[in-house]
Every structure is written in C-alpha cells, then in structure tokens.
Amino acid sequence: MVRFLTGLIVLLTTLTMPLTVWFSWEGLDVFKSLAREFSKEAGVKVNVVYIPKNAYEKLSIAWKAKAGVPDLILLKNDELGKVSGILQALKKPEGLTEKSLEAFTLNGKLLGIPIYSDIGGVFFYRGNTPNARSVEDLVRLFKGKKNALMIPIYGRYYFQTFQRAFGKNTDLYLKDESTEKAIEYILWLKKEVPYLPKDGRSAIGLFMRGDAKVLMFGSFLIPKFLKKHVDFGIMNPPFLEKAKSFISPNLDYKGFVVVKGHLTENVKEFLEFVSSEKFQEEFCKKLYKIPTNEKALEKLSRNPIFEKLEEYEKYGKPTPTDPNSWRYYEAVNAILRLMMRGVNDPRVLLEAGRKVVSGK
Amino acid sequence: MIWWAISLISLSTIVFYKLFPFVFSLILSGNSFFSVFSSEAFRISARISVFWSTLDTVLLLSIATFLAWSLRKKRTLLNTLIFIPWAVPVYLTVMTWRFAIYGLNGTSLISHLGLPTDIISDPIAAYMWAVVLSVWLDLPMITLSILHSIDDIPNEIMEAARIDGATEAEIFVNIALPKLSSVLEGWFLIYVVRYAHSFTIPFLLTGGGVTKPNWITHLGAIGNLTTLGVLNYKIFENYDMKQMLSFSSATYIFLGAMISVWIFRKRKILRNIFLSAFFALWFFISGDVFSIISAVLSFLPAKIAFISALIILPISKFESFPLYFLMIFTALLMSRRTIRLGKLSKFSTVVKISIITVLSLAAAITVLSLMMVAFTDYPDSLTVSRVSFSSIKDVLNDGYGKNILNSLIIALPVMVLSPLLSFPLAYSISRKKLDWMLQMFLVLRTVSGIHVLSMIFAMYAKMKMINSLLPVSLIVISNVIPQIVVFIKGYIDSIPKEYEEAAILEGGRSAAKKLLMRIAVPQISVGSLIGFMAGWNAFLAPLMLLFNDSLYPASVKLYSYVGNLTDLYPRWNLFGAGAVLNLGVSLVVFVAIKTLSGMLK
Numbered sequence: 001m002v003r004f005l006t007g008l009i010v011l012l013t014t015l016t017m018p019l020t021v022w023f024s025w026e027g028l029d030v031f032k033s034l035a036r037e038f039s040k041e042a043g044v045k046v047n048v049v050y051i052p053k054n055a056y057e058k059l060s061i062a063w064k065a066k067a068g069v070p071d072l073i074l075l076k077n078d079e080l081g082k083v084s085g086i087l088q089a090l091k092k093p094e095g096l097t098e099k100s101l102e103a104f105t106l107n108g109k110l111l112g113i114p115i116y117s118d119i120g121g122v123f124f125y126r127g128n129t130p131n132a133r134s135v136e137d138l139v140r141l142f143k144g145k146k147n148a149l150m151i152p153i154y155g156r157y158y159f160q161t162f163q164r165a166f167g168k169n170t171d172l173y174l175k176d177e178s179t180e181k182a183i184e185y186i187l188w189l190k191k192e193v194p195y196l197p198k199d200g201r202s203a204i205g206l207f208m209r210g211d212a213k214v215l216m217f218g219s220f221l222i223p224k225f226l227k228k229h230v231d232f233g234i235m236n237p238p239f240l241e242k243a244k245s246f247i248s249p250n251l252d253y254k255g256f257v258v259v260k261g262h263l264t265e266n267v268k269e270f271l272e273f274v275s276s277e278k279f280q281e282e283f284c285k286k287l288y289k290i291p292t293n294e295k296a297l298e299k300l301s302r303n304p305i306f307e308k309l310e311e312y313e314k315y316g317k318p319t320p321t322d323p324n325s326w327r328y329y330e331a332v333n334a335i336l337r338l339m340m341r342g343v344n345d346p347r348v349l350l351e352a353g354r355k356v357v358s359g360k
Numbered sequence: 361m362i363w364w365a366i367s368l369i370s371l372s373t374i375v376f377y378k379l380f381p382f383v384f385s386l387i388l389s390g391n392s393f394f395s396v397f398s399s400e401a402f403r404i405s406a407r408i409s410v411f412w413s414t415l416d417t418v419l420l421l422s423i424a425t426f427l428a429w430s431l432r433k434k435r436t437l438l439n440t441l442i443f444i445p446w447a448v449p450v451y452l453t454v455m456t457w458r459f460a461i462y463g464l465n466g467t468s469l470i471s472h473l474g475l476p477t478d479i480i481s482d483p484i485a486a487y488m489w490a491v492v493l494s495v496w497l498d499l500p501m502i503t504l505s506i507l508h509s510i511d512d513i514p515n516e517i518m519e520a521a522r523i524d525g526a527t528e529a530e531i532f533v534n535i536a537l538p539k540l541s542s543v544l545e546g547w548f549l550i551y552v553v554r555y556a557h558s559f560t561i562p563f564l565l566t567g568g569g570v571t572k573p574n575w576i577t578h579l580g581a582i583g584n585l586t587t588l589g590v591l592n593y594k595i596f597e598n599y600d601m602k603q604m605l606s607f608s609s610a611t612y613i614f615l616g617a618m619i620s621v622w623i624f625r626k627r628k629i630l631r632n633i634f635l636s637a638f639f640a641l642w643f644f645i646s647g648d649v650f651s652i653i654s655a656v657l658s659f660l661p662a663k664i665a666f667i668s669a670l671i672i673l674p675i676s677k678f679e680s681f682p683l684y685f686l687m688i689f690t691a692l693l694m695s696r697r698t699i700r701l702g703k704l705s706k707f708s709t710v711v712k713i714s715i716i717t718v719l720s721l722a723a724a725i726t727v728l729s730l731m732m733v734a735f736t737d738y739p740d741s742l743t744v745s746r747v748s749f750s751s752i753k754d755v756l757n758d759g760y761g762k763n764i765l766n767s768l769i770i771a772l773p774v775m776v777l778s779p780l781l782s783f784p785l786a787y788s789i790s791r792k793k794l795d796w797m798l799q800m801f802l803v804l805r806t807v808s809g810i811h812v813l814s815m816i817f818a819m820y821a822k823m824k825m826i827n828s829l830l831p832v833s834l835i836v837i838s839n840v841i842p843q844i845v846v847f848i849k850g851y852i853d854s855i856p857k858e859y860e861e862a863a864i865l866e867g868g869r870s871a872a873k874k875l876l877m878r879i880a881v882p883q884i885s886v887g888s889l890i891g892f893m894a895g896w897n898a899f900l901a902p903l904m905l906l907f908n909d910s911l912y913p914a915s916v917k918l919y920s921y922v923g924n925l926t927d928l929y930p931r932w933n934l935f936g937a938g939a940v941l942n943l944g945v946s947l948v949v950f951v952a953i954k955t956l957s958g959m960l961k
Contacts, residue, residue, distance in 0.1 A: 050909035052920045057599050058907040064601070065821035068907075147465060195465065198480040201930045202465035209464075221929075334581040337571045340481035352576040359578045 018045035019266055020070040024055050025254060026220055027287045034283060038273050044266045056083050063259065071262040072270065077103040077253040080111050081323030087111045088258040093275045100292035103253045103318035113271050114255035115280065116289035119312045120161060121249070122235040123207065123215045123225070130214055134239040135247065138214055139192050146195050150203035150215040153186045153196050154340055156332040157250050157319070158216070162186060164248035164317055165240045174331060174353040183346045185242055186339065198340055218252070219309055222288035234308040237315050251316040253292070324357075331356035363784040363873060370781040370841050371797075377838035378804035381815030382612050388818065389605035396610035397645050401577040405591040406614060406645055408569075412491075412562075412587055413555030420495045420551060421544055423715060424502040429532050430712045432510055441716065442500035444723040449897040450497055451915060452939050453726055454564040455922055459932055460729040461489055461565075462925075469729060480925060483570040483584045490569070490585050494561045496722050502547060509543045510536060529708045549622035550806055553615055557809040559589030559900065567925035568594070588614070592811040596904065605818055608811035615807040617641050623803060632659055650675075733936030751937035759910075760917060760938050764945060766829060767913035770902070771895030773833040778840045778894075779848075779887030783877065785841070786848035791857075798849070801842035808839075813904050820905060827907050835901045840894040844887040851883045852876070885957030892949055914942045 023031055028050050035046040049070065051058060056079040062069045063086045080087070089109040092101060100114035122138075124130055132138045135151070142149035152158050160168075162185055168178035190196060197203040200217070207215040208230055225232050237246050256274055258267055273279055280291035281299055288305060290313055291297050300306040320328070331353040338349055386393070396402050431438040445453065460469045461477050471477045476485035513536060521531050562568060562585035569585030576582075579594070586594070588611045595607045617638045624630035639655035642648060650672055657665045735747050789797050816835060817826070825831040855876065863872035877884070899915040906912055912920065918938045922930035 051907060052909050052912075053923070054597075057597065060599050061821060061826065062907070065824055065826050067821075067824040068827055197465050198478075199462075199465075199925065201932075202462075204929060205464045224929075330580040334571070334576050337581045337583075338573060338576070341483065341570050341572060342481070343573060348573050352573055352581075355576055356578060356580055 017266075018047045019072065019270055020047045020049060021256075021270075022049050022051045022055050022059070022070045022073040024051050024053070024074055026223070027283060027289075030283055030286050034279055038270060042266070042269050042273075044269070046270070055079075059083055059259070060086070069259050069262070071264070071267050072256045072258055074115070074254055075112060075257050076319065077112070077114070077255065077321045078319040078325045078329075080104065080106055080257070080321055081325055083257075084111060084323065086260055088260050088263045090258065090263075090271070093271070095277070095294055096275055096292045097294055097297070099251070099318065100253055100255075103251070103321055104255050104257075106321055106323075112255040112257035113275050114253050114292040115274055116254055116284050116287075116291055117313075117316075117318075118218050118220045118252040118254075119249050119290060119309060119316050120158065120216060120247075121219050121309065121312050122238055123217065123221070123232045124235055125210065125213055126231045126233050128213050129233060130235070132235070132238070134241050135189075136241040138238065139189065142213065143192060145213075147206050147211050148213045149193055150197050150207055150212045150217070151189060151193070152200055152203050152216065153189050154198055154336045155200060156329050156336060157218075157252070159186070159332045159336065160319070161247050161249050162240075162243075165243040165245045167243075167245075174328075174335075174350060174357055179353075180346055180350060181243070183335065183339075183349055185240070187344055187346065188242070190339065190344075219288055219290070219312075222305060223286070234305065236308075237312050246315045249312050249316045251290075251313065251318045253318055255292075327357055327359060363787065366781060366784040367788050370785040370845075373781065373834070373838045374801065374804065374841055377816065377835055378808055378812065381812055381819055382609065384819050385605045385609045385612075385815040389602055389609055392602065392606040393609035393613065396606050397614075397641075399577075399579075401579040401582060401591060402588075402607065402610060403645050404575055404577065404582045405586050405588055406642075408582070408584060409556040409558075409587040410552075412558070412585065413552045416491055416494050416555045416558075417548055417551040419491065420498055420502055421547060423495060424499055425506050425537075425540065425544065426708075426711065427499070427715060428503045428506040428510055429536060430708070430715075432507060437716075438503070438507075441719040441723070442503060444726050445497045446500035448726065448943065449899070449915070450560050451564060451897075451899045451919065452730075452942070453497060454493060454561055455919070455935065456726055456729045456733070456939070457489070457493055458565055458922070458925065459733055460725050469725060469732075479566050481570055483572075486566040486569050487584055490561050490565055492722075493565060494555070494558065496719070497561070498551075499719075502551075505547070506540065506543065509540055513539050532708075545625065546622065549619070549625060550802065553618045553622070553806050556587065556618065557589040557592070557611060557615060557811065558587050559593060559810045562587050563590050563593060564919075565925070589810045592809075592814055596810070596814045596817070601818055601821075604814050608814040611809075611811040612807060612815075614641070614645075619803055619806055622806075623799070730936055730939055733932040734940045735936070736933065751933040752941070755934045755937040755941070758934060760914070760934075760941065762910060763912050763914045763917040763938075764941065766911060767896050767898075767915065767942075767945075769829050770833050770836065770898055770913055771892050773830065774836045774840060774895035775888045775892035778837050778844050778891035779884045781837070782841050782844035782887055783848055783880070783884060786845045787852055787873070787876065789845065790849045790852040798842075798846060801845070805839070805842060810900065810904075813900055816901075817904055826905055827911060829906075829911060829913075832898060832901050832905055832913075833895060835905075836895045836898045837891075840891050843894075844890055847890070848880065848883050848887060851880055855879065882957050885953055889950065889953045892953065893946065896946055896949070914938065914945075918942065 021035070028048070032048050035048055038044070039046050051073075055073050056075055059069070059073055060083050063083075075083075084106050089111065090113060092110055093113060096114060100117065101110065104110055104112040104114050130138060130141055132141055138149055138151075159182065162182040163178055166178040166181040166185070168176065168182070197206070203212070203215055203217060204221065206212040207217075208225070208228060214235075237249075239246050256271060258271070275293060277293050277295040277299075280293040280296035283289065284291040284296065285300060285303075288309070290306075290309055291300060297310070301310050319325070322328070334356050335349045335353045338352055343349060427438070427441075431441075458479075462468055462479055463471065463477065466477045468477050476482060476488070479486040479489055517535055518531050521535060526534070566583065566585050568590045569583030571581040571583045575584075582591070592604075592607055592611055595604050598604070617634070620634040621631055621638060624634050636655035636659070639651040642651040643655070653672060654669070657668050660668070734751055735749065736751075788794060813835075820826045820831055859879075860872045860876065863875045896913075897915060898913065899919070902913050902916045903919065906916065909917070909920070918935055921935040921938065922932060
C-alpha cells in the first residue's frame with residue numbers, strides 16, 4: 001500500500017511538475033510558442049528561462065549551490081566539457097545527422113541532443129556580386145577600398161576556420177604546422193587589408209549600412225538581414241589559394257542537455273519533441289538554422305538560402321568538444337589580441353598561445 | 361533599547377557584507393591566497409593597478425582642486441559642468457562613451473574631432489580614454505569636497521595677500537594649497553586604493569585594455585588596464601571557487617596593506633612602518649628592488665625622501681612604486697615657502713578655459729551619443745537621418761518592462777530600510793562621539809569591490825541565496841548605510857543638544873527621539889532618495905549574482921544588450937532606448953520623493 005501510494009505520488013508529481021528549460025541565443029519567441037504546443041500535446045507545463053550568456057557557467061554554480069537547477073539547458077557542444085560531470089548520458093535518438101551526434105559525444109557518451117547549428121558564411125550585396133572564388137580574389141578585388149571587405153580575422157571562431165583549411169585536425173594544441181600557417185595567413189590578410197574589423201559589431205554594422213560590400217560572418221545574422229531588408233546573397237564557400245583548400249567553417253552546434261537526476265519521462269518526451277522533424281523544421285525555418293534532423297534538413301534544403309548553407313555545412317567541422325576547449329579559446333584569444341596590438345612575429349604569437357594552453 | 365538594537369543591526373549588516381566575506385573566504389581557501397602573491401597574473405595586475413591608480417588620483421585631485429578654486433565664486437557654472445557625470449549612472453556613461461569613442465571600426469563622433477579612437481588595439485588610446493573618463497566621473501564629488509574645504513579658509517588672510525599685490529594664482533599656491541594639503545593627502549590615499557581595484561571603467565570601456573607578449577600568463581592575456589578589479593572578475597567568470605577565493609583574499613590583503621597607510625596617516629612612526637611594510641609586501645610580489653629602497657626612504661625626513669624618489673623614478677623606468685611613493689611625499693611636502701608666479705598667472709586662465717571647454721564637451725558628447733543610439737532609425741548609424749522611436753517600442757517588446765520592475769524590486773527595500781537603519785546609528789555616532797566608526801566605514805568601503813562580491817557570491821552559494829532579488833538589495837543596503845549615516849549624522853550634529861534635553865524633560869527619551877526624527881524628515885527623505893538611486897543603479901552585484909534574463913534589473917539588461925568591447929552583436933539602439941527609459945524613471949522617482957518630502961515637512 002505504502003509503495004503504491006509512494007509510486008502514485010511520484011507519478012503525479014512527475015506529471016504535474018513543470019519542466020524548467022534554460023534557453024539561450026536567438027529564437028526565444030519561436031521556441032516559447034513551440035514549447036506551448038508541446039505543453040498542449042503532452043499536458044506538461046514548460047517554464048522557459050532565458051539565459052543571455054554562458055549558461056554552462058551558471059549551471060555549474062546552480063549545481064554546486066543546489067539552487068534552481070533546470071531540467072534541460074540549451075548548450076553549445078564546445079561548452080559540454082566544462083559541465084560534463086553533472087550531465088546525464090542520453091540514448092542515441094533516431095533520425096539525427098551523425099556529425100551532430102558526434103559533436104555532443106564525449107568519452108563515448110552522448111551528453112546532449114543536438115538541435116541545430118549555425119555556420120560561418122560569406123555574404124554580399126546582390127547588386128554588387130563579387131567576381132571571386134577565393135579569399136585571395138576578394139582581397140585583390142577590395143584592396144585599397146576602405147571598409148569594403150569585412151573578414152573578422154580577430155574572432156577566435158574564425159581562427160579555427162583557417163587552421164582547418166591548412167590541415168589542422170581536431171586537437172586543441174597549437175604546436176603543429178597548420179597553426180603556424182594559419183597565423184601567417186591571418187598576418188598576410190592583416191597586411192593586405194589593413195582596415196579589417198577588430199570587433200564583430202563594426203563588421204556587421206558596416207555591412208548593414210551598405211558601406212561594406214562583403215561580410216564573412218555567422219548564419220545567425222540572416223533573420224536580422226531580412227528584417228532590415230538587406231538585399232544580400234551568399235557566396236559559394238570560398239577557396240583558400242595559399243592553403244589549396246576550401247575554408248572549413250565552424251559548425252556551431254547547439255543542443256539540449258539534461259542534468260543528472262532529471263531524466264524523467266516528461267524530459268524524455270520533450271527531447272523527442274525537439275528532435276522531431278516538425279519542431280526542427282519550424283524552428284530552423286524561421287531562424288535560418290541548420291537542423292540536425294535529417295528529414296527536416298532535406299525539406300529545408302529546397303529553400304535557396306538553406307541550399308547555400310548546406311554547401312558550407314559540407315566543408316564545415318564541429319567546434320571541438322573537449323574539456324579543455326576553454327583553455328584553447330583563451331590561448332587563441334591571447335594570440336589574436338597580440339596580433340591586434342601589432343605583434344607580427346608568428347613565433348612570438350605561437351609561444352604566447354602555447355603558454356596559455358599548457359596552463360603553466 | 362529599540363534604537364540600540366537597530367544600530368546593532370545596521371552595524372552587523374555592514375560587517376557581514378564588508379568584513380565577514382573575507383573571513384569566510386580565508387576559511388574556505390586556506391592559505392592558498394599566499395601563492396597568489398607570487399602568481400604572474402597577480403603580479404602584473406598589481407603593478408598595472410598601482411600605476412593606474414596613482415596617475416588617476418593625481419590627475420583627479422589636481423583638476424578638482426584647480427576647478428574648485430577657479431570656480432568657487434561661480435557655483436552655478438560649476439554645478440552645471442559637473443551635473444552630467446553626477447546624474448548619469450557610471451555604467452551608462454561608460455557604455456555610451458564606448459560607442460562615442462570607437463563607433464564603427466574606429467569611425468565615431470570622437471574620431472571626427474581628430475582624436476585617437478582605437479581602444480581595442482592601441483594601448484595609448486585605451487589608457488588615455490580610461491583615464492579621462494575615470495577622472496571626469498569622479499570629479500563632482502571630489503570637487504565639491506575640496507570646495508567645502510576652500511570655504512573653510514579664512515577670507516581675511518586672502519584679502520591681506522591681495523592688498524599686498526598677490527595674484528589669484530599666487531594666493532592659490534601659497535595660501536590655499538598648504539591649507540588643503542591634509543585634505544588632499546587623505547583623498548590621495550583613499551583614491552589610490554579605490555582606483556587600484558577599479559572595474560567599471562577599465563572593463564566596460566576597454567575590456568581590460570591591450571596586452572603585450574610578456575603579459576601573457578597561464579590565466580590568459582593581461583591587458584594594460586587589467587586592474588585587480590578586472591582580474592578578479594576574469595577569475596570569477598571561470599567559476600572555480602577555490603581560485604576565486606584565493607585571488608579575492610589576496611586582493612583584500614593587498615588593498616588592506618595600502619589603506620593602512622591612510623589609517624595611520626596622523627601617526628608618523630606607525631604610518632611609516634605600514635608604508636615600509638607595504639613596500640616589503642610589494643617586494644615579495646614583484647621582486648622590485650626599488651620598493652625596498654622606498655621602504656628605507658620612508659623613515660627619512662620628507663624632503664630627503666622626496667628628492668631621493670625623484671632620482672629613483674627615472675632610474676626605475678617610471679615603475680609604479682617610486683611614483684606612488686613620490687606622490688605621498690609630495691603631498692606631505694606642500695611647502696609653506698612663498699612662490700612667486702609672475703606671468704604664470706595668465707597661464708592659469710588658459711588652463712581654466714581649457715578645463716571648462718573639455719567638461720562642457722564631455723557632457724555634450726554623453727548626451728548626444730545617448731540620443732543618437734536611442735533615436736536613430738538605423739542600427740549603428742553615426743548620422744541622424746531620421747528621428748525614430750522604434751527602438752523604444754523594440755526595447756519594451758523585448759520585455760524591458762520586467763527588468764524595470766526588477767530594478768524597482770531591488771530599489772524599494774533599499775529606499776525604505778536604509779534610512780530607517782541609518783538614523784539610529786547616525787544618532788549614536790553623533791551623540792556618543794563615535795567618529796572612529798565613520799573612518800571604519802570608509803576603510804571597509806575603500807577596500808571593497810569585485811573581489812568582495814566574489815566572496816559574497818561564494819557565501820550566497822552556500823546559503824542558496826544566488827539568483828534572487830532580495831539578497832541583492834541587502835548588499836546594496838550594506839553599501840549605502842555608511843553614506844546615509846554620514847549625511848544624517850552631519851545634520852544631527854547641527855541640532856543643539858538643548859532641544860533634545862527639553863524634549864526629554866517634557867516626555868522622556870522616546871519623545872525626544874521622535875522629535876528628532878520629525879525634525880530630520882527632509883534628511884531622511886534624502887536618505888531614501890540616496891537609497892533608491894543606489895538600488896536602482898545597482899550594477900555589479902546583480903551582474904554577478906543573477907543568472908536569468910527575467911531577473912535582471914534594467915542596469916544588467918542594458919549591459920547585456922552591448923556586452924563586452926568585442927562582443928559579436930551589440931544592440932546599441934536597444935541600449936540607448938533602454939537607457940533613456942531608465943533615466944526617465946529615475947527622474948520621476950526623484951521628483952516624487954522631493955515632493956513627498958516637501959509635503960511631510
């Protein structure tokens with residue numbers, strides 16, 4: 001009898017307790033409306049909390065303080081390493097791309113359900129289509145034209161793009177030849193195009209004003225361009241002549257993770273819902289995200305913008321899912337800040353990066 | 361009895377938030393803070409901090425003294441010049457200036473004036489603007505304080521000098537400056553410590569400044585404006601509790617050693633012992649041999665120490681400590697010897713006009729930039745093609761109303777509780793002559809900053825008080841009680857004791873206290889206003905203690921719109937619109953409290 005009552009109480013609590021979901025990045029309104037649909041269908045209230053920045057850090061503190069831990073959190077795959085100890089291993093779902101599932105796998109365990117990815121692309125004004133196939137072509141085309149070409153060479157995410165074009169694999173050390181070549185390449189770009197933007201805002205602002213003609217940036221900007229009626233196009237993925245390879249943009253995956261002890265039936269149902277074709281199609285269509293659901297991806301590929309993004313996706317690689325990725329980013333940051341300051345010696349830059357990566 | 365209990369609660373609040381976190385931090389981190397002193401990041405940051413704070417303080421005091429003296433008879437002009445930095449919250453002004461300086465890829469309002477704007481990669485531009493803003497924003501308080509001290513100088517002495525043919529500049533140098541020297545020395549020591557852990561300006565304006573190869577540490581790049589405050593925030597963001605507490609404890613000890621020179625400033629031997637102890641600690645941190653020389657010099661007569669410091673300064677390649685040392689002894693050495701300035705007097709007029717121009721320009725740039733980002737029709741536009749209110753609509757659609765409500769939820773308890781907790785304490789300090797308590801408040805406030813908030817964060821984490829609004833209000837109350845106590849105490853001092861004695865004879869002690877409270881209604885209302893503004897403008901505590909967008913007060917929400925200097929997609933229009941609404945609400949509350957206080961009076 002006692003067992004039955006306990007079971008009943010647990011069941012009732014599970015059914016009536018709302019799910020708390022921490023959500024970040026773009027698409028809060030779309031997500032909330034889809035979550036409401038889930039609530040209607042499943043009869044479970046979803047409490048969506050917007051975390052503007054670094055949800056993984058906040059999760060870590062909430063866990064340590066045992067205060068306000070959510071059931072599900074939307075994280076980037078490269079943030080997993082810092083909180084992997086408090087995340088629940090999940091069952092591999094059907095119908096999601098292998099690339100995305102791999103990005104959320106750490107030490108053989110699937111720690112999150114990937115939902116979508118953003119990717120870096122090259123945007124241009126339609127009336128001003130550049131006759132270029134490579135980054136070097138763009139440099140030649142816009143050399144001497146102030147603020148016309150916006151390549152965010154000081155962004156740490158783009159550093160990886162160049163590293164991989166020169167043959168870098170997924171490790172986070174900075175000792176290899178490809179890193180050195182990537183640094184030399186960025187220094188060359190800096191020399192050839194001295195006005196390259198030092199911050200993302202300038203790059204975006206100048207492009208949206210029409211001053212910049214070409215912008216290399218994340219696909220998350222597409223809805224903003226459309227809202228502001230920017231008549232843009234997306235270039236084919238450019239070639240890097242010096243690397244004899246296409247650029248390899250970062251596939252910036254985001255997915256839901258579950259905190260240990262929170263994998264209830266409702267949570268499982270919610271995870272099924274967000275990995276479904278219907279959810280992903282609707283969410284990604286409005287926000288121009290690349291879905292991880294294969295069927296949703298196939299459907300959206302018929303849209304010309306998605307078609308282009310998919311081309312980039314073919315060359316793209318996920319950001320590294322490694323517990324030490326934060327140290328690597330810190331090191332890249334140090335290299336780029338020195339470069340901005342005017343340090344142009346690759347050896348000095350590499351040495352600085354290695355010092356941070358090693359932590360000694 | 362109740363009054364004593366309330367006084368005790370007020371004192372406990374201050375001690376709980378300003379001193380106890382340090383003890384708590386020491387208990388949790390053990391002696392690991394000791395190794396922080398020799399860590400590369402701390403050493404570099406401490407050097408940067410001391411240089412930055414000394415330079416800032418010297419400039420601040422020089423300009424404030426000059427301004428107070430030159431405009432002492434033109435108070436309306438003076439008040440107008442310092443109104444903007446006084447009225448607009450620091451975090452708002454700094455973020456607005458970031459837009460005004462850097463604009464788009466360095467093209468901005470300021471670049472049109474031909475000034476350097478590359479605060480991302482040019483170390484000199486970053487440093488220069490940080491110093492300019494820092495001095496400008498602190499100018500109102502210091503100027504008014506110095507003005508008050510100038511008012512205390514007997515007019516007859518200055519009149520006599522004028523009759524003897526002395527110029528205004530000569531009267532300033534030979535009469536006013538020596539009289540002001542002890543006030544300036546006090547402010548110098550206080551501000552040097554305060555600036556050493558600055559956060560808001562170096563971080564919000566430059567993200568910690570520009571780095572160089574030998575400032576790359578295992579904790580990442582240290583920039584030329586990575587003060588101890590910025591470093592502690594950087595460590596805090598890693599959420600490594602032990603590292604966070606070690607660094608914050610080390611910072612607390614370092615600043616405590618600095619402030620001890622102020623505590624014992626009037627006891628020559630003790631002051632010199634603490635000064636040399638501080639230099640010894642510095643030698644341990646930096647290995648800088650000049651700090652040991654400075655320690656020895658502390659015991660020499662002021663003039664010899666001054667001359668020696670002058671010699672050491674260039675030899676040490678303008679290292680921070682000889683500079684700090686030199687400044688202390690300059691303040692001590694304010695000579696009484698008469699200095700003739702002759703034609704230099706005319707020079708002071710040029711300086712005066714320049715300072716007035718710069719201050720007017722600074723105020724104009726703040727207002728213009730804010731209006732530009734709030735009411736333009738295109739994102740990141742530098743030219744106003746069409747006035748538009750769409751950003752106001754956008755920011756309200758973004759749920760900013762909820763953030764305003766959160767600010768009110770934080771501010772209201774502060775507004776109500778702070779004056780109520782402060783009044784009995786102010787009364788006790790005034791009547792029992794416990795002035796040493798005010799000094800203690802000043803010391804505790806001076807050594808508090810980001811590092812203490814890190815400690816409180818750890819404490820709150822244990823007490824499950826993170827991510828909640830009321831605990832934020834409590835921190836603000838602990839910050840604001842000392843300010844209100846000082847303000848109300850000044851008023852109680854001016855009430856003759858006879859009034860109180862007469863009231864005691866009529867109706868006993870409680871009747872006397874009630875009478876005092878009734879007389880002080882305007883002061884209590886101003887205390888409420890101070891409390892409200894502190895709660896309303898609270899920035900650092902909510903930034904560090906709240907996670908959710910739905911809990912953010914307006915200040916943190918505004919910051920989240922523009923983020924760090926190199927953030928990917930700052931939304932300046934939403935920031936501008938939100939800032940205007942924020943200032944609007946403050947104005948309404950200001951007028952409401954003033955009206956209410958008038959009615960109560």
